Each structure stands twice: as C-alpha cells, then as structure tokens.
Amino acid sequence: MDENKDWKKKYQELFPDVKTVITSKKVRDVTKMALMMVDGEAGATEQTNQLSDFTLPLMDKVQILIKGQAMHFEELKHLMAAIWMKPDIRKKVEAGEVFGIQENQNDYNYSRLSLDNGRLLLHCLQNQPPPHVAITLPVSEIIKTLNPKSTITFLDMAGEGLTRGRVYIRVSRDRPQARQFVGLCTGQPGSSFLNTRLNRVWDKGGKEECVYGGNYNFNDYRVYGPYTFVGLVSFKSHSEKSGEFCISTNIGYKSVGAVIGQVESGLEVLKAAVQLNDITQVTVVDCGVVVPL
Structure with a gap:
C-alpha cells in the first residue's frame, strides 16, 4: 500500500494537471525501471545500467525496457512523459x-x-x-504518443514587416485531410509546410476575411460551409504531399475545403499578416506538433 502511495505521489509530481493517475502494476514497474535507467540508480541491473549511457539512442533504451510487453497508447504516453521530464533529459x-x-x-x-x-x-x-x-x-x-483523436500542431511565421510568431492549431484527426495536414507539419510524407509562403488574403477587412497558405496547385472554390467563428482551419489536399490551408480571421468565413480544426493561440500573428501590403512575403519558417506530456 505504501508503495502504491509513493507511486501515486510520483505521478502527481510528474503530471500535476492530470486528475486521474494510471497506477496499474505494469505501468508502475515499467516507469520505475525507466526512471532507474535514466538516473543510473545504485543497484540497477545490467539492463538498466546499459540504458544510463546517453550514447545509446533513447528509443533503443525504451525498446529494451518494454521488450516482451505489449503497451497501450496511454501506457506508452505516460512512460515517455516520465522520461522526457527527468532533469537530465530535460536539460x-x-x-x-x-x-x-x-x-x-x-x-x-x-x-x-x-x-x-x-x-x-x-x-x-x-x-x-x-x-x-x-x-x-x-x-x-x-x-x-500523439492523441489519435486530436493533435496540436504549430506554424511559425515571419516576414518583412512581421515579427516572428507562433500559431497553435488543434487538429481533429478523424478525417484524411486532417491527418495529411499533421503530416505536412512534421514532414513525414517527404514534403512539408516549411519554407512555404502565405498565398493571399480573402475579403480583407470584410466579414469573410481569411488567410490562405501552404502548397497548392489549384483551387475550385467549392464552399463546404458556412461556418461562423474566428480561427477556423480548413484544408484542401491536391496530392499526397501538397495542399492548401485556410484560416479564418473574421466570423463570416465560409470554408473552402474540409474543416479540420481551430486556432488555439496565435491568431494575432495572422491578423498582423493580413495588414501587410504583400502577404506573400510571410513565410512558414518552422512547423511541427506538440508531443503530449
């Protein structure tokens, strides 16, 4: 019982925002070994000593750790979070x-x-x-380790007359266009939004104002809306490796493409870009995803 309390306290320290703490024996045992491996605690086995060496790739350590154990998404997420949050790894x-x-x-x-x-x-x-x-x-x-239902992505934008800023977008990954958008943020398909420019502003200063960006080859302007809230994100894919995103900056926007998510923060970056004389000077200088902890 005391051991269970100790591990519950350990998890609450690692995950202060999580109300429900997973305390299954397998998760406790796996995480305990992971922490020993990273810390190199005295009395660790030869297996754990092997993992205390930073020259060994982190995933090799994790694979050694979970070898022979089938781990569910939540277990893997909590294990990786425990490793990421260790002081040595964090540094x-x-x-x-x-x-x-x-x-x-x-x-x-x-x-x-x-x-x-x-x-x-x-x-x-x-x-x-x-x-x-x-x-x-x-x-x-x-x-x-990403949430299979909802992923937070980010786009960093900068350009002449625009201070670099970050836009966080929560994407609902329940449709192919959304999964493709996430892929273009990570670069996994081989192509990405990195170094692409914003393309144009629609209805500048009007109720349907929105910003277009990303790689695109054509646009047939089919309307799938209307949708009436600021920060709506839609995406039209034109091939497996390209597509055009559109983000609303006013409440009267009508979506062109599949609605995939909404801006969580950083909308002011896009609104500032809209005010530029030439929005095509704004570039996506970085992009990616948020890994849940």
Missing part, C-alpha cells in the same frame, strides 16, 4: 540535443525537440544532422 532538450530521426532511401532526416512554456515540441524534419552528442529517437515512435 538536453533545452540545450537542443534531442532529435527525432527518420530514415529515407539514401539518407536521414532529423527533427529537433524543444520546450515552449512546458510544451514539448517536435519540429519539422530536415536534412540537417544533429550534434554528435544528441540523443535520437525515431519520429515514428514519437508520433505514436
């Missing part, structure tokens, strides 16, 4: 020394992880190698 994230990795046909792409006001961010994949001291973790494994 490496803050120092820019933790990266996701994805193998391509002849090369590797890497995605930096960072912290923003307590949020763990997975940035877009790029063909830029990390520092040699970096911990690496397969992007595919990080993506598994």
Whole structure:
C-alpha cells in the first residue's frame, strides 16, 4: 500500500494537471525501471545500467525496457512523459540535443525537440544532422504518443514587416485531410509546410476575411460551409504531399475545403499578416506538433 502511495505521489509530481493517475502494476514497474535507467540508480541491473549511457539512442533504451510487453497508447504516453521530464533529459532538450530521426532511401532526416512554456515540441524534419552528442529517437515512435483523436500542431511565421510568431492549431484527426495536414507539419510524407509562403488574403477587412497558405496547385472554390467563428482551419489536399490551408480571421468565413480544426493561440500573428501590403512575403519558417506530456 505504501508503495502504491509513493507511486501515486510520483505521478502527481510528474503530471500535476492530470486528475486521474494510471497506477496499474505494469505501468508502475515499467516507469520505475525507466526512471532507474535514466538516473543510473545504485543497484540497477545490467539492463538498466546499459540504458544510463546517453550514447545509446533513447528509443533503443525504451525498446529494451518494454521488450516482451505489449503497451497501450496511454501506457506508452505516460512512460515517455516520465522520461522526457527527468532533469537530465530535460536539460538536453533545452540545450537542443534531442532529435527525432527518420530514415529515407539514401539518407536521414532529423527533427529537433524543444520546450515552449512546458510544451514539448517536435519540429519539422530536415536534412540537417544533429550534434554528435544528441540523443535520437525515431519520429515514428514519437508520433505514436500523439492523441489519435486530436493533435496540436504549430506554424511559425515571419516576414518583412512581421515579427516572428507562433500559431497553435488543434487538429481533429478523424478525417484524411486532417491527418495529411499533421503530416505536412512534421514532414513525414517527404514534403512539408516549411519554407512555404502565405498565398493571399480573402475579403480583407470584410466579414469573410481569411488567410490562405501552404502548397497548392489549384483551387475550385467549392464552399463546404458556412461556418461562423474566428480561427477556423480548413484544408484542401491536391496530392499526397501538397495542399492548401485556410484560416479564418473574421466570423463570416465560409470554408473552402474540409474543416479540420481551430486556432488555439496565435491568431494575432495572422491578423498582423493580413495588414501587410504583400502577404506573400510571410513565410512558414518552422512547423511541427506538440508531443503530449
């Protein structure tokens, strides 16, 4: 009983915003071993000692840890959260020394992880190698910890006359267009929103004002609305690797494309972009997803 109380306290310290704490024996045992592996506690087994070495990729440690155990989404999420929040790992994230990795046909792409006001961010994949001291973790494994029903993405925008700002968008992933939008934020499909420009403003100063951006090849202006709230995000895919997003900046917007989510914060960045003489000078300088902790 005392051990259960200790672990409940440990989880509440790790996850202060979570009201219900998972305390199944498997989760407790797995997380306890994970914490020992990261800390290198005295008395750890040879297996845990192997995992205290930062030269071993983080996912290799996790795979050793959960080998032979089938883990559900919530268990994997809590395990990874426990690892991310350890002081040593957190310091490496803050120092820019933790990266996701994805193998391509002849090369590797890497995605930096960072912290923003307590949020763990997975940035877009790029063909830029990390520092040699970096911990690496397969992007595919990080993506598994995302909420399968709702994912928070982000777009960083900057341009001439526009101070760099971040727009957080919560995407409901219950339709193909939404999953494709998330993929273009992470760069997993091979293409991404990174370095794309905002395309145009519709009905500037009017009730249907909205901003278009992303890669696109055509637009047939089919109306799927109306929808009447600010910050609505819709997306039209034109191929497996491209598409056009549209974000409303006023309440009279009529969606062109499939509605996939809504802006959670950063709408002021888009409203500032609308006021520019040439919105095509605004570029998506970074993008990615929020990894739940």
